[in-house]
Amino acid sequence: MTRPSHLEVSRMTMEYATRYRTRSHLPPDAGTPYFVEKGMGDRAHLFGDLITVYAGGEQTGNTFNFFTCEGPKGKIIPAHLHADTYEVFFVTQGAVRLFVEDLEGRQQEKLLTSGDFGFVPRNCPHAYRIERHHSQIVGVAARPGGTFERFFESLGTPTDELGLPAAPYVPAPDRFGTVPQRYDVRFLPDHEWRV
């Protein structure tokens, strides 16, 4: 067999076995350059969302991640915070209303549309609502020495599908008692938005 040229190599989508998938396009280590075709990251369904992870702790030495989150219009993620995790919300399609409270208790609300960016520091309560069908957010969420992306398939479920779940995936109630805290997620059921 002849060796592929550099160009051919760059077009290939390799498959790996990782801690999380028997077949993944993400390598199981931090030293391998790689490419992932659109939509072909490690996918999970949680509530009405499709989350696609393109890079996570395994690939980045636990320093950052990169994922997309797509959900149906009307979808609300209720108030929560991350004690030690910084988060990016970069909207690439549709419209997403982000609510965030700073460390002094000042609240803001902003409609993000394609190309708009929101940043949520650690310890800041936040929530969001998807305002348009086919909305997509690019996310980065990490803390010193840890990333967050496996939260989605731990509370939700891994999937090979490329679209939103046909019916929302609602975790069993006992999962809420253990999984969020493992990933530095604290839901705030009594939180009120004044904006």
Ligand SMILES: O=C(Oc1cc(O)cc(O)c1C(=O)O)c1ccc(O)c(O)c1
């Ligand atoms: O984590 C993000 O969104 C979520 C999606 C879910 O289906 C359930 C959740 O609890 C959350 C959450 O926020 O905790 C998310 C989405 C987009 C983004 O840019 C992020 O940084 C995080």
